[in-house]
Amino acid sequence: MSIGELSQRSGASPRMLRYYEQQGLLNPVRGDNGYRRYCPDAVTTVAQIRxxxxxxxxxxxxxxxxxxxxGSEPTIDPCPEILSALAHEKERLDERIRHLSTSRDTLDRYLIxxxxxxxxD
Known part of the structure; x- marks a missing residue:
């Protein structure tokens, strides 16, 4: 399917699809005319990416x-490398949450x- 078709089916703009390709997340093939061609599974892949x-x-x-x-649900094979990557990202998010909570508490003190x-007065 073309980038326009994938955009319509997935809800992602052509610009986003090109970005996903630049990031190595989508791998379309190029036709003789140089246009991107996506396999039918690309709709599911875009849903996973999003x-x-x-x-x-x-x-x-x-x-x-x-x-x-x-599939389009958050289902991932439990291979050790993936579990490690997910755990690392969760730790990173937990740290961001702690930082944001501290910032919010500081703003609350200033407001009070x-x-x-x-x-x-």
Whole structure:
């Protein structure tokens, strides 16, 4: 199928599909005319990519995980390399959550102090 067809079937823009190709996540073949041709399974692959991106994974991790992903649901073969990559990404997200929580708590303290100062005057 063409990039336009894949875009319609997957809901991803042609620009995003080209980005996925640049990142090594999609591998279309080129026809004699130079146009990209995608296999029918590419719709499922795009769904997996989008799901993994929505989970906060970077494209480097997705490139590792994608060969073990099956179907449009988040189903991945339990090979040790993939489990390690997923655990690493979860740890990275946990650290970001801790940092964001600290930032939010700091902002809360400033808001409370500022609100209290306004009502003292």
């Amino acid at each position: 799901g993994l991106l929505d989970a906060g994974l970077p494209t480097d991790a997705i490139r590792q995980i994608l060969p073990c992903a099956h 102090a500022t609100h209290a100062a306004l009502h003292r």
